[in-house]
Amino acid sequence: MHNHRTNHVQVFQNRYGYVCKKPPKDNYCCSTYNLTGRKFNRTCTQHQIQTKALRELILESIRYASGLVQEDEAEFIQQVRESSTVKQEKAANAHKRRIDHEKKRIAELDKLIRRIYEDNVIGKLTDKRFETLSGEYESEQTNLEESIQTLQEELEGFEADSLRADKFIEIAKRYTDFSELTAPMINEFIDKIYVYEGEKVDGERVQKVDVYLNFIGKVELPQRELSPEEIAEEEKEKRKRKQRREAQRRYDARKKAEWLAKQEQETTDETEESKTA
Numbered sequence: 001m002h003n004h005r006t007n008h009v010q011v012f013q014n015r016y017g018y019v020c021k022k023p024p025k026d027n028y029c030c031s032t033y034n035l036t037g038r039k040f041n042r043t044c045t046q047h048q049i050q051t052k053a054l055r056e057l058i059l060e061s062i063r064y065a066s067g068l069v070q071e072d073e074a075e076f077i078q079q080v081r082e083s084s085t086v087k088q089e090k091a092a093n094a095h096k097r098r099i100d101h102e103k104k105r106i107a108e109l110d111k112l113i114r115r116i117y118e119d120n121v122i123g124k125l126t127d128k129r130f131e132t133l134s135g136e137y138e139s140e141q142t143n144l145e146e147s148i149q150t151l152q153e154e155l156e157g158f159e160a161d162s163l164r165a166d167k168f169i170e171i172a173k174r175y176t177d178f179s180e181l182t183a184p185m186i187n188e189f190i191d192k193i194y195v196y197e198g199e200k201v202d203g204e205r206v207q208k209v210d211v212y213l214n215f216i217g218k219v220e221l222p223q224r225e226l227s228p229e230e231i232a233e234e235e236k237e238k239r240k241r242k243q244r245r246e247a248q249r250r251y252d253a254r255k256k257a258e259w260l261a262k263q264e265q266e267t268t269d270e271t272e273e274s275k276t277a
Contacts, residue, residue, distance in 0.1 A: 026051045028195070047197040049207060054195070059181040061211040061219040062189045066172040073169060080165040080216050095155045102144045102151075109137045109144075164215040171214070189213050203242060 029048040068076040116133050119125035125133075171188050191212040198207035212218050 028054060030195075045197050047195065049195050049198075049209065054193070054209070055181050057209055058186065058190065058193070058211060059178065061213065061221060062181075062185060063178040064221055065168070065189075065213055065216065065219055066175065066178060069169050069172040076169070077162065077165040080161050080168075092155060092158050095151045095158075099148055099151050099155075102148050106141055106144050109141050113137050168213070168215040191215075191217075203245070204238065 027048045027050050030044050032044040068079065113134055116125055116130055116137075120127065120130040174188075175185065191214045193212065194210040196208040196210075198205050200206075210218050
């Protein structure tokens with residue numbers, strides 16, 4: 001979703017005969033829906049999100065992640081590594097030591113295999129015994145090689161996560177003011193944003209949005225506990241919105257009834273006129 005659209009106030013006559021004022025829209029709508037519609041092959045839904053709401057969420061995500069950097073860099077790096085198998089420097093060092101140890105053991109096994117081969121050639125070791133020992137040594141070598149590969153991949157993931165964290169920290173430290181979302185902030189911080197279709201929950205419209213920041217991925221904003229005053233204020237706003245929706249429904253129903261009555265009266269008048277004629 002990346003098509004930006006701004007509409008001016010529109011006044012028009014609807015089917016019930018009364019004038020409606022269309023509120024101004026400043027939003028992002030689904031580009032996939034629009035583009036595929038031109039080819040008569042819709043592959044998405046006509047969902048959208050208000051520009052103001054999206055910008056507030058972006059700023060909140062940037063502010064939260066940058067705040068973690070300012071509070072505790074070490075803890076921030078640890079959180080970035082949560083998706084990795086190796087999460088701490090101590091574990092990474094243990095991986096390195098284990099890799100060195102297993103490489104040495106592979107070298108020892110190479111020497112043992114050469115020795116038993118020579119013993120077999122000169123008759124000091126029977127063919128049966130040679131086959132048994134060589135099979136054991138080669139099997140151990142294979143297991144060690146697979147283990148080293150796994151350890152190295154995990155270690156590379158740890159180092160990559162550390163590098164990603166360092167790059168994000170570098171960006172975050174360049175900013176001291178997060179009171180307003182700016183174009184440079186969007187360009188440097190934002191990787192991608194997924195906006196899902198809105199849905200109704202208890203009469204309220206809710207919409208899921210995933211914000212991905214460069215180098216660290218999706219930001220999971222913590223659920224802030226509301227104070228009793230904030231809860232009361234939120235409930236008050238919900239009641240107001242519900243009252244507005246109900247008032248709008250009653251207004252629409254009244255106007256529809258007036259329009260139907262008018263249509264019926266016009267039909268009656270036309271019938272009377274035809275009889276008189």
